[in-house]
């Protein structure tokens with residue numbers, strides 16, 4: 001049966017790579033030897049070197065299309081989106097409410113909820129939450145101050161993770177956890193359990209992508225542990241009830257989600273109720289979305305920020321130039337970091353963009369075909385249920401699109417060069433109608449955090465950081481062994 005499954009691409013006449021028995025072509029990912037993004041970068045190079053617009057590989061026994069051609073990428077993500085609306089992932093809202101996240105939702109239901117949630121991330125809403133982000137950036141400065149002792153490097157990922165977890169807990173759930181000062185709160189423990197790649201969870205995830213979805217739904221299969229799910233649902237219910245009863249207006253995502261629950265839409269006011277007839281969301285639905293914001297917005301921003309600070313430590317000229325820019329803008333705004341100030345920092349934007357080119361946190365942009373798709377200018381039809389993968393790291397480090405691709409060079413994103421970047425070669429947040437909904441928020445977290453660190457400390461790489469850098473095998477890539485920096489305090493400027 002396995003051999004027959006592994007003959008799928010040759011039966012279709014599609015160029016493919018010889019699979020290992022059972023593991024297919026992703027053995028290195030399953031055995032945790034390499035990060036998925038690195039493995040898919042190799043597939044990208046292989047098919048491109050053979051002049052193929054796409055090729056076939058096997059994730060275990062499931063066939064996956066790997067795309068190399070920019071025109072085909074455009075079709076999948078934008079032009080023919082109606083064939084590729086969904087992300088891969090098991091969903092059963094009844095048996096496993098947490099699985100009903102925006103990331104997992106399919107078809108019409110996804111479209112509906114996405115439309116309701118999109119106004120949650122407008123510029124106005126980002127400005128509304130800016131103060132919370134800035135306060136946690138001050139906490140990050142204090143934390144670094146406490147932990148930066150002479151001759152002791154700091155593992156920067158650890159601290160930026162605390163900064164991001166506090167922001168996202170505050171904004172998604174409206175809870176002040178302060179992981180920087182008290183890492184043992186019940187909420188954080190459950191969050192750790194939710195994210196923990198335990199063996200049972202790996203097996204459950206494996207089953208969820210291997211067995212047919214209709215069978216899993218019939219079996220009431222669940223990926224999330226019952227006790228973890230109960231904890232988050234109970235927490236969200238309590239927060240919602242408290243806010244509704246006391247008419248609390250807090251400037252966060254939870255407020256906007258409650259508005260959607262009660263009114264079907266968000267407004268720029270403190271209202272939590274209206275006579276609107278638009279279809280509302282249930283409490284389980286808003287809980288699932290709050291959890292998604294949490295999961296999707298924490299590790300992504302933390303890794304990006306840590307890699308950004310690492311590159312700045314390695315490239316002193318860039319670091320000095322960034323510091324000058326930050327200082328001049330901060331002075332303009334009475335020694336404060338403001339939303340408008342952050343938006344004025346052009347070089348900061350270039351640094352963050354270049355960081356995300358070199359270290360795209362997603363292993364690729366993935367879609368699942370939801371109705372048969374005849375690939376233009378070929379005889380191949382992509383069948384319903386087949387995963388299509390666009391390898392971000394392959395594109396971002398392709399010398400045809402980014403000369404000297406391994407070099408950290410923010411100038412690629414200056415006003416003049418930016419306009420020359422070919423569409424669909426740079427997509428750290430995905431692309432098309434299903435691109436990252438939290439883009440603005442994620443970038444803001446990263447930018448404010450980087451400002452806070454650069455303003456106060458001169459960064460240098462400590463020899464504990466292992467080069468050449470090896471990416472960890474967790475879902476969102478980090479650096480094996482950590483990113484160790486020496487921090488030299490150069491200013492007393494608080495945010």
Ligand code: HEM
Nearest residue numbers: 102103293296297300301362429430431434435436438442
């Ligand atoms: C630097 C930070 C971030 C990066 C690099 C990032 C990257 C991505 C990528 C690559 C995708 C898949 C897009 C696609 O399939 O085309 C995605 C989806 C998503 N992201 Fe982000 N993300 C970040 C921060 C955030 C934040 C802060 C939030 C929420 C507060 C968030 C919420 C989501 C959600 C809900 C989806 C699923 C969207 C859908 O299926 O409609 N992300 N993100």
